[in-house]
Amino acid sequence: MADPPERPVSDPDEEIMRATYRALREYGYADLTIKRIAEEYGKTTAAVHYHYDTKEDLLAAFLDFLLGQFRDAVHEVETTDPEQRLTLLLDKLLVDPEDHQNLLIAMLEMRSQAPYKDTFSERFEQNDEYIRYMLKTVIDQGIEEGVFNDVDAEHTARTLMTIVDGARTRTVVLDDTDVLATARESADEYVTAVLLREDG
Amino acid sequence: MADPPERPVSDPDEEIMRATYRALREYGYADLTIKRIAEEYGKTTAAVHYHYDTKEDLLAAFLDFLLGQFRDAVHEVETTDPEQRLTLLLDKLLVDPEDHQNLLIAMLEMRSQAPYKDTFSERFEQNDEYIRYMLKTVIDQGIEEGVFNDVDAEHTARTLMTIVDGARTRTVVLDDTDVLATARESADEYVTAVLLREDG
Numbered sequence A, B: 001m002a003d004p005p006e007r008p009v010s011d012p013d014e015e016i017m018r019a020t021y022r023a024l025r026e027y028g029y030a031d032l033t034i035k036r037i038a039e040e041y042g043k044t045t046a047a048v049h050y051h052y053d054t055k056e057d058l059l060a061a062f063l064d065f066l067l068g069q070f071r072d073a074v075h076e077v078e079t080t081d082p083e084q085r086l087t088l089l090l091d092k093l094l095v096d097p098e099d100h101q102n103l104l105i106a107m108l109e110m111r112s113q114a115p116y117k118d119t120f121s122e123r124f125e126q127n128d129e130y131i132r133y134m135l136k137t138v139i140d141q142g143i144e145e146g147v148f149n150d151v152d153a154e155h156t157a158r159t160l161m162t163i164v165d166g167a168r169t170r171t172v173v174l175d176d177t178d179v180l181a182t183a184r185e186s187a188d189e190y191v192t193a194v195l196l197r198e199d200g
Helices: A014-027 A034-041 A045-051 A055-074 A084-096 A101-112 A118-146 A152-173 A179-195 B012-025 B034-041 B045-051 B056-074 B082-094 B102-113 B118-144 B152-173 B181-196
Strands: none
Touching: A014 A034, A014 A045, A014 A055, A014 A101, A034 A045, A034 A055, A034 A118, A045 B102, A045 B181, A055 A084, A055 A118, A084 A118, A084 A152, A084 B181, A101 A118, A101 A152, A101 B102, A101 B152, A118 A152, A118 B152, A152 A179, A152 B102, A152 B152, A152 B181, A179 B152, A179 B181, B012 B034, B012 B045, B012 B056, B012 B102, B034 B045, B034 B056, B056 B082, B082 B118, B082 B152, B082 B181, B102 B118, B102 B152, B118 B152
């Protein structure tokens, strides 16, 4: 979460999002308050409420922010080789460079509230659709270039996201640090078996 | 959830568990109260509290009850053929005969609380271990009989449970009824590719 070095952070929305990120990691979803976000932000609760009416509005914006972060990370992937590109996408989805356990816990709490909060479910559906679209695009590209078998790219993308979501849930519920590495291996096995297998 | 025909339900614990099941499906986790469970049970809250001190105790017992239900269902699987047995296990884990959406929602809420409630996390870990053990046993049996490739059975079981948990989460978060069928297909593809592929 280091700021890009080329420009100072001066956008209040982005500062509040970074403060929310820190507060969620520290306190979790159930104990998250506007007051705690304001403390991380270094300003008053009024300053936060000036931008976001309710905690739910703020958290909806936070989910948009996380997707934006993911998009930025993905745009850094410069290779156009489909196999390498798919590997790097799966790395970003399943390899955890920092200690994000508390964020994953807070995210699962928000996910479990999706059936009750439209602002959450809309974001989760949109995020999922975006990532599936990225996976499908690289798979279609590989099929076109003849390096991947002629599979149902949409189904393959859904399978990979099922593995990703399973790993995210299991990391939180089972408190097992090997879960993400196991799932990364499972995703590789699936890709090798379904996309790369010689018999097509 | 039909009662076994050979004996009437007379165990109060089991009756309370069935009442909890109905109350969870109707009201969800957040709105579940001992009062609502008592209403489903057809007795007073005192009658429920006589058996369970707190809602958390009751829900911990409910998780044990669900695992018991799953064990009973699994013991009905009579085949000893490893490939058929694995198929039937995956059917039980991923094919949803009734409309269980509300139960899945309540379960995901409980799962998201595992990091905060030891009584929940213990049960979820124990459930997962039990089901992985069942999967591993049938995979090992298939390897021994020469019908499955000589894979790491523990890893294969973990992969299958990652797909199962991913499907459970996605069904709730994305409100997409195809999720379980997609995951069932993904699990089959994985089994075919990894366990049954000719080259081993």
